[in-house]
Amino acid sequence: MAEHLTDSRDDNDLNFSMVIASAVHDMKNSLSMLLHSLDELREEHGPELTESKRFNTLQYEAQRVHGDLVQLLGLYRLQEDKLTAHVDEHHVPDFLALQLARHQPLLDGRNIQCALQSSEISGYFDQDLIGGILTNTINNAIRYTRSQISLAAREEDGYLVISVADDGQGYPQEMLDDPKPCLNSLDFDTGSTSLGLYFASSVAHLHKNGQRTGFIRLCNGGPLGGGIFEVWLP
Amino acid sequence: MSNNENNTGNPFRKLRYLIVDDFENFRLSLRQMLRSFGADHIEVAANGQTAVQRCTYEHFDVILCDYNLGKGKNGQHILEELRHRKLLKRTSLFIMVTAETSKEMVMGAREYQPDAYLTKPINRAMLDKRLGDLVEQRNALLPINREIDLENLPQAITLCRQALQDKPKYKTWLLKTLAELYFQLGDYTHARKIYEDVVSQRKLSWAQLGLARVLLAEQHYDEACSALNALIEEQPDFVEAYDVLAKTLAKQGKAAKAQKMLQKATELSPNALLRHKSLADIATQNQDMETAASAWRTTVTLGTHSVHDSPEHYISLGRSLSDLSDGDQTEVGQNYAGEALRIVSVMEKRFPEAVGVSTKSKLIQARVHAGQGRSREANAALEQAKLDIDPEKLDPDLGLDLAKTYYSVGATQLAEALLGDLAKRFENDPQVLGQIENLLDEPVSFRQKVKARALNRDGIKAFEGENLTDAASAFREALALVPNHAALNLNLIQVILRQIDKQQVGREALQDCKRCLDALSNLPTQHRQYRRYLALKKKIESMNHG
Numbered sequence: 001m002a003e004h005l006t007d008s009r010d011d012n013d014l015n016f017s018m019v020i021a022s023a024v025h026d027m028k029n030s031l032s033m034l035l036h037s038l039d040e041l042r043e044e045h046g047p048e049l050t051e052s053k054r055f056n057t058l059q060y061e062a063q064r065v066h067g068d069l070v071q072l073l074g075l076y077r078l079q080e081d082k083l084t085a086h087v088d089e090h091h092v093p094d095f096l097a098l099q100l101a102r103h104q105p106l107l108d109g110r111n112i113q114c115a116l117q118s119s120e121i122s123g124y125f126d127q128d129l130i131g132g133i134l135t136n137t138i139n140n141a142i143r144y145t146r147s148q149i150s151l152a153a154r155e156e157d158g159y160l161v162i163s164v165a166d167d168g169q170g171y172p173q174e175m176l177d178d179p180k181p182c183l184n185s186l187d188f189d190t191g192s193t194s195l196g197l198y199f200a201s202s203v204a205h206l207h208k209n210g211q212r213t214g215f216i217r218l219c220n221g222g223p224l225g226g227g228i229f230e231v232w233l234p
Numbered sequence: 235m236s237n238n239e240n241n242t243g244n245p246f247r248k249l250r251y252l253i254v255d256d257f258e259n260f261r262l263s264l265r266q267m268l269r270s271f272g273a274d275h276i277e278v279a280a281n282g283q284t285a286v287q288r289c290t291y292e293h294f295d296v297i298l299c300d301y302n303l304g305k306g307k308n309g310q311h312i313l314e315e316l317r318h319r320k321l322l323k324r325t326s327l328f329i330m331v332t333a334e335t336s337k338e339m340v341m342g343a344r345e346y347q348p349d350a351y352l353t354k355p356i357n358r359a360m361l362d363k364r365l366g367d368l369v370e371q372r373n374a375l376l377p378i379n380r381e382i383d384l385e386n387l388p389q390a391i392t393l394c395r396q397a398l399q400d401k402p403k404y405k406t407w408l409l410k411t412l413a414e415l416y417f418q419l420g421d422y423t424h425a426r427k428i429y430e431d432v433v434s435q436r437k438l439s440w441a442q443l444g445l446a447r448v449l450l451a452e453q454h455y456d457e458a459c460s461a462l463n464a465l466i467e468e469q470p471d472f473v474e475a476y477d478v479l480a481k482t483l484a485k486q487g488k489a490a491k492a493q494k495m496l497q498k499a500t501e502l503s504p505n506a507l508l509r510h511k512s513l514a515d516i517a518t519q520n521q522d523m524e525t526a527a528s529a530w531r532t533t534v535t536l537g538t539h540s541v542h543d544s545p546e547h548y549i550s551l552g553r554s555l556s557d558l559s560d561g562d563q564t565e566v567g568q569n570y571a572g573e574a575l576r577i578v579s580v581m582e583k584r585f586p587e588a589v590g591v592s593t594k595s596k597l598i599q600a601r602v603h604a605g606q607g608r609s610r611e612a613n614a615a616l617e618q619a620k621l622d623i624d625p626e627k628l629d630p631d632l633g634l635d636l637a638k639t640y641y642s643v644g645a646t647q648l649a650e651a652l653l654g655d656l657a658k659r660f661e662n663d664p665q666v667l668g669q670i671e672n673l674l675d676e677p678v679s680f681r682q683k684v685k686a687r688a689l690n691r692d693g694i695k696a697f698e699g700e701n702l703t704d705a706a707s708a709f710r711e712a713l714a715l716v717p718n719h720a721a722l723n724l725n726l727i728q729v730i731l732r733q734i735d736k737q738q739v740g741r742e743a744l745q746d747c748k749r750c751l752d753a754l755s756n757l758p759t760q761h762r763q764y765r766r767y768l769a770l771k772k773k774i775e776s777m778n779h780g
Contacts, residue, residue, distance in 0.1 A: 087439070089438075209436055
């Protein structure tokens with residue numbers, strides 16, 4: 001599967017980040033199989049597994065690692081200047097519902113209510129890239145929320161704004177101050193989240209329309225009172 | 235929870251499904267999910283061959299096909315074969331199931347795109363949502379696709395126009411399809427209008443590419459080039475843009491640049507057979523035999539599971555390898571020769587029924603042996619090939635190849651007679667005539683050909699700079715390689731005449747001119763240089779008398 005990650009450099013000239021990238025690629029595919037098996041198990045065993053806290057932790061953590069690996073690969077391609085946004089028109093409510101469906105088993109398992117609010121609008125973005133950062137954000141919200149998550153889209157100032165909100169503690173002040181962390185000074189307490197935000201910010205930035213560029217915004221509060229993640233797409 | 239229960243009937247129920255996956259687990263779990271949505275008719279296939287076979291005898295509305303199927307055909311091969319053989323209508327949905335980043339491997343596949351991608355892992359809720367949306371879209375667009383399946387394009391256009399009013403949800407699909415339909419009908423004005431309108435709102439890459447294709451079709455090559463260069467600048471991994479740019483450059487006569495573009499495209503998207511084939515063709519045209527051979531080699535390899543596989547690819551590979559091995563008895567040359575013989579033998583086994591294949595194979599064998607100095611084997615293969623050839627009905631391709639083989643075994647007179655005969659039979663076909671002239675001019679290995687052409691260029695440059703001594707020696711050196719080259723002989727005559735005129739050489743140099751004219755005494759009257767030959771001949775005769 002990893003053949004398209006190798007290039008024709010001299011064999012002796014070992015490119016370590018490329019080696020890591022193809023290893024990550026491989027791990028990610030394995031995790032994808034693992035996640036699929038978890039979904040199957042849940043289908044087969046029904047309620048007893050769905051309620052199981054340990055099973056839900058297993059799925060959450062696997063999903064998290066999977067998301068991290070996808071991000072790592074994205075960052076690798078970003079650094080190699082090979083990540084571009086393939087922007088096309090998408091029907092926003094359908095797109096958001098699909099993102100939510102990905103997390104349905106875990107949401108059900110943890111008894112989390114999830115609301116989707118979007119009018120019948122269409123937006124312009126790369127569905128894989130934006131889907132990727134929403135997957136991670138929703139997974140993150142599942143971890144930090146108490147009981148509710150809201151996924152919403154609106155149009156504001158000529159931007160399409162997609163937001164993920166929860167009723168948890170909200171983001172710590174440092175993150176609100178600087179949503180695009182410097183990756184050279186990674187804080188291991190928030191490591192994965194910082195990585196996620198860095199990637200989300202980079203992906204938003206790849207979306208351009210005329211002079212305007214996409215970005216992310218973090219805040220606390222709103223109707224649910226917890227953290228709110230927003231991606232603004234021009 | 236799903237959008238499939240609110241209509242009068244369950245839209246999943248009446249559709250016919252085919253699941254293609256090499257893992258039994260995946261097949262079972264997908265089948266179970268589909269069942270739970272109410273699907274009734276579900277077939278499965280574990281590999282590409284079975285999948286294609288099923289589609290030959292049965293119609294499916296939805297095909298869920300994994301990209302990676304282990305050995306044998308992959309998902310893209312299946313899609314191409316089904317669409318190419320018209321076993322899959324546009325009204326059916328082909329959904330490619332992929333692991334996340336393997337999508338790039340699929341992208342840039344030249345002709346056929348799946349209707350949608352589904353990325354693993356897939357759970358029931360996702361499949362329900364995604365498939366529900368796709369089926370809803372399929373049903374909404376069904377009347378349009380039905381007309382396209384029936385080749386009823388004007389009616390499809392009318393329906394698209396209507397749907398733009400009352401189905402705004404599918405605006406992008408409708409605009410893409412509408413522009414494509416206009417393009418197919420040759421109505422470039424309407425196609426261009428749609429693309430321009432879209433681009434003026436937002437620089438979407440599909441519309442920019444469409445616009446460039448219209449510019450190319452309307453022969454606005456410079457504009458097409460600059461549009462495509464700008465697009466590639468923004469989207470360096472947009473493979474189709476490289477394809478169209480290569481086509482445009484080729485139309486402008488910039489074959490070397492076109493080749494470079496196709497090389498970049500094949501690096502970005504290494505699995506599209508037809509792109510490697512285009513690269514091989516243009517590299518052959520550029521006399522870049524190493525690149526041509528390597529591109530033919532890839533074309534042959536990619537053909538293993540592809541509907542586009544053809545003995546002609548093997549023949550072309552054999553021919554380019556035979557060119558590379560010609561007269562090279564070092565280890566490198568021997569390897570090329572060995573590979574050429576192997577590849578034609580593989581071909582004869584793989585396509586035992588194909589017409590004319592064994593004759594072409596014999597001719598390649600004859601040239602390979604001749605090029606390695608094994609004249610006995612060469613003549614034996616040539617004799618065998620001739621048994622199957624009827625000179626009266628010889629088509630140009632085989633005729634030229636036979637003439638080339640005659641040259642390689644040293645049967646120059648047979649070659650010239652055959653070419654003269656072909657020139658008469660195809661005197662109204664300028665392309666064939668051009669090929670005949672090239673072979674008459676340069677019946678030598680491509681290496682000598684390339685060298686002679688370079689010397690010719692040097693000579694012309696020196697002549698233009700009034701550096702007559704250098705010009706004459708460049709043309710003489712080139713003629714030592716290709717003594718019967720029409721343009722070169724005439725070029726040398728002109729240089730000498732000028733030298734005499736400027737009194738740089740004496741009139742005894744006219745003897746050289748005479749020798750040049752003698753070399754062209756068999757020049758066919760259809761030859762591009764024939765009138766120039768006559769004019770110079772007359773001039774020299776008058777000078778001799780004067």
